[in-house]
Every structure is written in C-alpha cells, then in structure tokens.
Amino acid sequence: MSYPTYHNLIGGQWIPAASGKTILNLNPADHFDIVGAFPSSHAEDVNAAVAAAKKAFNSWRLTPAPKRAEILLHARDILIGNKEKYARDMTREMGKVLAETRGDVQEAIDEALYVAGEGRRLFGVTTPSELPNKFAMSVRMPVGVVGLITPWNFPMAIPSWKLFPALVAGNTCVIKPATDTPLSTYNLVQSLVEAGLPPGVVNIVCGSGSATGTPLIEHPDVRAISFTGSSSVGSFVGQRAAATFKPVSLEMGGKNAQIVLDDANLDLALDGALWGAFGTTGQRCTATSRILLQKGIAREFTERFVERAKKLKIGNGLDESVEVGPQVNAAQIETSKEYVEIAIAEGAKLLCGGHALTGGAYAHGTFFEPTAFGGVTPNMRIAREEVFGPVVSLLEFSTFEEGVEIANAIDYAPSTELYTRNVNHAFAAMRDLEAGITYINAPTIGAEVHLPFGGVKQTGNGHREGLGAIDFFTTWKAVYVDYSDKLQRAQIDNAE
Ligand code: UN1
Numbered sequence: 001m002s003y004p005t006y007h008n009l010i011g012g013q014w015i016p017a018a019s020g021k022t023i024l025n026l027n028p029a030d031h032f033d034i035v036g037a038f039p040s041s042h043a044e045d046v047n048a049a050v051a052a053a054k055k056a057f058n059s060w061r062l063t064p065a066p067k068r069a070e071i072l073l074h075a076r077d078i079l080i081g082n083k084e085k086y087a088r089d090m091t092r093e094m095g096k097v098l099a100e101t102r103g104d105v106q107e108a109i110d111e112a113l114y115v116a117g118e119g120r121r122l123f124g125v126t127t128p129s130e131l132p133n134k135f136a137m138s139v140r141m142p143v144g145v146v147g148l149i150t151p152w153n154f155p156m157a158i159p160s161w162k163l164f165p166a167l168v169a170g171n172t173c174v175i176k177p178a179t180d181t182p183l184s185t186y187n188l189v190q191s192l193v194e195a196g197l198p199p200g201v202v203n204i205v206c207g208s209g210s211a212t213g214t215p216l217i218e219h220p221d222v223r224a225i226s227f228t229g230s231s232s233v234g235s236f237v238g239q240r241a242a243a244t245f246k247p248v249s250l251e252m253g254g255k256n257a258q259i260v261l262d263d264a265n266l267d268l269a270l271d272g273a274l275w276g277a278f279g280t281t282g283q284r285c286t287a288t289s290r291i292l293l294q295k296g297i298a299r300e301f302t303e304r305f306v307e308r309a310k311k312l313k314i315g316n317g318l319d320e321s322v323e324v325g326p327q328v329n330a331a332q333i334e335t336s337k338e339y340v341e342i343a344i345a346e347g348a349k350l351l352c353g354g355h356a357l358t359g360g361a362y363a364h365g366t367f368f369e370p371t372a373f374g375g376v377t378p379n380m381r382i383a384r385e386e387v388f389g390p391v392v393s394l395l396e397f398s399t400f401e402e403g404v405e406i407a408n409a410i411d412y413a414p415s416t417e418l419y420t421r422n423v424n425h426a427f428a429a430m431r432d433l434e435a436g437i438t439y440i441n442a443p444t445i446g447a448e449v450h451l452p453f454g455g456v457k458q459t460g461n462g463h464r465e466g467l468g469a470i471d472f473f474t475t476w477k478a479v480y481v482d483y484s485d486k487l488q489r490a491q492i493d494n495a496e
Pocket of ligand 1: 107153154283284285286287444445446447448
C-alpha cells in the first residue's frame with residue numbers, strides 16, 4: 001500500500017529527520033490502513049528546530065500582538081473550511097468517532113477565536129509609584145522559545161490550547177506531537193502557515209518521547225515546556241525541566257468520579273455516565289472512571305447502565321453509526337486487559353465487557369469492549385489507578401458526605417460531577433469536591449476552551465490551560481519611569 005511521507009517543519013522548510021528513519025502512523029481500526037510515515041527525530045533535529053525558533057523570535061516578538069492575533073483568525077477560517085477533512089484524518093489516525101473528531105477540530109476553532117481576542121488585551125496593570133514624578137507599570141512579555149509536547153487523545157484541540165496562546169503572546173514554538181497522531185498537528189500548523197505565519201515561528205519535530213521529547217526539554221534555549229500526557233512521563237518532564245529552572249506546565253492523569261444521589265434525574269445521570277465513561281473510548285483525562293451511587297438508586301442505575309453499555313456499537317469511527325471507536329494502540333489494550341485482571345483478582349464483579357475484540361470486523365484493529373465493574377470498594381486499585389480505556393467502576397455509598405469523601409480520596413483530580421436535584425448538595429459539592437472542574441448535572445467530559453482547564457493533586461502542577469494559558473506563556477516585567485530629573489531612592493528618600 002502506498003502512503004505519504006511527512007517531514008519535520010523547521011524554519012519554514014519540510015525536512016526529513018537526520019536519521020532518515022520514519023515511524024508509521026497506523027489506523028487503530030485497521031492496521032493495514034497506513035496514514036503516513038512521520039520522521040523519527042533525535043537531538044540534532046530538535047537543535048535545528050530550536051535554532052529556527054530562536055531566530056524567528058526576534059521579529060515575532062516585535063510583531064504587534066493584534067497582528068499576531070489576526071493570523072489566528074485567518075487560521076480559524078481555514079480550520080472551518082477543512083473541518084470535515086481534518087476530522088476524518090483524525091479518526092483515521094486516532095480512532096475516535098467522527099462526531100468526536102469534529103468536536104476536536106471545533107475545539108481548535110473555538111480556541112482560535114477566544115485567544116485571538118487576547119491580541120487586543122494581554123492586559124498588564126499600572127499602579128502608583130511610592131515616589132513623586134515616577135510612573136510604574138507591569139507588562140506581559142513573551143517567554144521566548146517554548147517546547148510543547150502533546151498527547152494523542154485530543155490530537156488537534158490540545159496542540160491548539162498550547163500553540164495559540166503561546167503565539168499570541170509573542171513566543172515561538174517547537175511542538176512534538178504524539179507518535180500515534182502527528183497528522184492532526186500537521187493539519188493545525190498547516191492552517192497557521194496558510195494564514196501567513198512567518199517561517200520558524202512554529203516548528204514541528206516528530207519522534208518518540210525519549211529520542212525527541214527529552215532533548216527538547218533539556219535544550220538550554222527552550223525557555224518553558226508545556227506537557228500533556230501520563231503522570232509517570234509528566235514526573236520525568238518536570239524533573240528534567242527543573243534541572244535548568246524552566247517553567248513547566250503539566251497536565252496529566254485522572255480518575256474522575258460521577259456521584260449520583262437518590263434524588264437525581266436517573267435518565268440524565270445514565271446519559272452522562274455512558275458518555276463520560278465510554279466517549280473517546282474512555283481515553284480522556286476527564287473520562288468518568290468511577291461512578292459513585294447512593295444506595296437508594298444503586299441497583300436500578302447499575303442494571304440500566306449495564307444494559308445500555310452492552311448495546312453500544314463498537315467499530316471503525318468513520319462509520320457514522322458507530323458509538324465507540326478502537327483504543328489508540330495495542331499498548332492501551334494491554335493496559336485495559338491488565339486492569340480487568342487486577343479488578344477480578346481484587347474481588348470486583350465484572351458486569352459487562354472485559355475483553356479485547358479480535359475476530360471479524362475487529363481483526364485488524366485494537367478494540368476493547370465497554371467494561372463495567374460492580375462491588376468495587378474505594379481501596380481497590382481499579383478504583384484508584386487510571387486505566388485510560390473503556391473500563392469503569394461502580395461503587396456505593398450511603399450519605400452525600402460519604403460520596404464526596406470517596407470522590408476526594410484519590411490522587412488524580414481533573415474533573416468531578418454530581419447529579420442531584422438538591423440545591424444545597426449542589427452548592428456544597430461545588431465547594432467541597434477536590435478537582436480542577438466540577439460539573440453539576442453534566443458529565444465529567446466536555447470542558448469549554450475559555451474556562452480554566454487542569455487538575456489538582458497529581459493531575460497537574462498548578463497551571464491552567466484555557467483561562468490561565470496566557471499566564472503561563474508570558475512573564476511579568478515591572479517597568480518604572482522616573483520623570484523627576486533627579487535620583488530618587490526608593491525606600492530611602494521617601495522614608496518617614
Ligand atoms: C483531555 O482529556 O486531556 O473536557 C482533554 C473534555 C475535553 C478535553 C479533554 N474538552 O473532556
């Protein structure tokens with residue numbers, strides 16, 4: 001089968017990796033469908049990309065921010081025009097169903113509009129000086145060359161969350177997309193190039209985390225790193241970046257809880273649970289992986305949930321009737337299998353699913369059945385560790401307070417939700433659930449681009465995408481202008 005070969009983007013040129021080697025990008029629904037060959041890059045490719053970004057920084061930082069923002073707006077039009085094509089490309093390389101990949105492209109479209117507005121804001125603050133005839137202000141400055149390392153589960157949205165705010169703030173970028181899904185990053189960057197982005201402002205280097213990501217993190221000319229991925233890799237990224245005192249934004253794992261109280265609208269809670277647990281085949285850091293059921297509704301909810309989970313149509317995401325696509329690769333299938341074994345060994349009850357699908361239409365892909373476990377207790381590993389697959393645990397509790405306590409007794413916390421009709425419990429949950437996001441009567445997935453996105457505890461290190469990204473991609477500079485025409489010594493000449 002013939003397939004296209006892609007190169008790195010360095011200083012506006014498409015250049016093969018110095019190694020001459022490539023990594024194949026396969027369709028997880030059909031491994032005979034090769035999406036393309038992408039460069040297998042190493043330190044020398046990274047060095048060239050960083051040098052190009054450093055060179056471009058000199059003029060990009062001096063381009064007025066409203067002009068930088070206009071390029072984002074043009075890119076947005078190009079994304080809108082190509083939305084269907086880019087969604088299909090994404091389903092082919094990542095597997096999630098078309099409705100979701102359209103949503104992923106839409107998230108980049110939304111991000112472009114939101115962040116372009118920052119081009120005419122990027123507000124700083126002025127404040128009175130303590131001395132007469134002296135003016136004081138705080139202005140946002142770009143950081144410089146930034147390194148962006150992005151995951152495969154939101155192959156266009158997450159790169160856009162990082163690239164667009166970094167660019168509008170005047171930084172230049174080197175992006176390393178996940179090896180499973182580089183094409184969507186190419187499509188995103190192509191939209192910027194067509195919109196008029198100058199050469200070298202965004203550079204793409206493809207390759208593995210160890211060969212490509214590590215030299216990017218360690219490069220002395222890279223001033224900040226933004227990473228989304230697993231907690232184990234994130235811990236490595238944070239430690240390596242700390243060696244050269246680079247600011248690093250980490251967005252990592254989840255074990256998100258949906259709490260359903262006895263007074264909830266059960267139909268709504270069921271819709272939310274199925275979408276939260278099995279949307280994107282469970283491969284979101286915001287996916288619902290624990291459903292906490294108050295005792296009064298636990299039995300009915302469980303029966304109805306399992307009945308509906310069994311009926312979900314699994315298959316190739318390009319088929320519009322399919323509800324659950326494949327997992328992204330064989331390693332993810334192994335993790336799902338491993339956690340099914342762990343849960344059974346711990347005494348949890350397999351309610352549905354539990355197997356990889358291998359025969360017939362599934363023979364050439366990496367498919368896993370929507371899987372639910374009942375009788376799960378909070379201390380079991382299946383209730384504590386991230387699976388990142390279509391595997392959900394059902395737990396029971398008695399009181400609202402106990403539900404919140406179980407939801408909070410976990411190391412990872414991007415997103416939580418509560419289904420209830422009781423306004424007092426809703427407001428208590430908004431205050432007491434430990435998470436970056438709390439939903440009331442809505443699933444754990446579905447964050448909008450203009451709110452802060454990120455988690456607490458081991459999900460992140462305190463930074464936020466969306467509202468908050470500009471804070472990460474700028475650095476404050478204090479500026480004082482003394483127009484007194486004499487030396488004025490702060491803290492001394494004006495002292496009592
Ligand atoms: C992720 O899982 O890493 O809120 C991102 C959501 C999406 C983004 C998820 N808008 O589920």
